[in-house]
Amino acid sequence: MNTNLLLVKNVLKYTFGLVPIVAGLDKFTNLLTNWSQYISEGFAGMLPLEPSTFMMVVGVIEVVAGILVFTKTKIGAYVVSAWLVAIALTLIASWSYVDVAVRDLVMAIAAFSLAKLSESSSDQVGN
Template sequence: MDSNVQLVKNVLKYTFGLVPIVAGLDKFANILTNWSQYISDGFAEILPFEPSTFMMIVGIIEILAGILVLTHTKVGAYIVSAWLTVIALSLLFSWSYIDVAVRDLVMAISAFCLARLYEKNATKANN
């Protein structure tokens, strides 16, 4: 049983470490998609700069979050979970890209589970 838990922890750790890094880097290249399209018109109007600049800032945050998951998994996973929840909620409130919002909520739950696996491990080690 412990080897299965370790496998799940490793798969989730590298998934939530590498995927945010790749997505963050792509905010500069727009190879996977045009990331600015996910910004609602209302939000884009209040930005003090271009939506593409905002997405580059988002990309930097995502890269840092991915690195944090790889280096400090529990804290990083909680941050990624919260980040994905915020993204999903912003999409739901703008009622656009609902499919992406649902996917991001599922990923947020998975990242939260990863953090809890590390939380449980830390608690178990202290007992």
């Protein structure tokens, strides 16, 4: 893999490894934001648990996804991409935080790009 592609792959790998881990851990502290605000009232009413508890479950999933990007990059990048699309669709469906939904869709494309880069380079650089 040429040097520029390797640099791009590594930047994306660290981005989509670290960001989900940080965001996932923050679901327990709410230092960055109050994550429960992103749950629509209708969806919150359907949850069998408190929105803050639900967000902690989400946090665990995000931490695992970030670790997966570091350990099994191709699979982890697909997981993160799908997760970001799911979040964006949820926000679009409730028509709240549409700006965040658009940002998450762009990030999903970048995570998908990491997965594709990892597919084409797995024999040359490792997963």
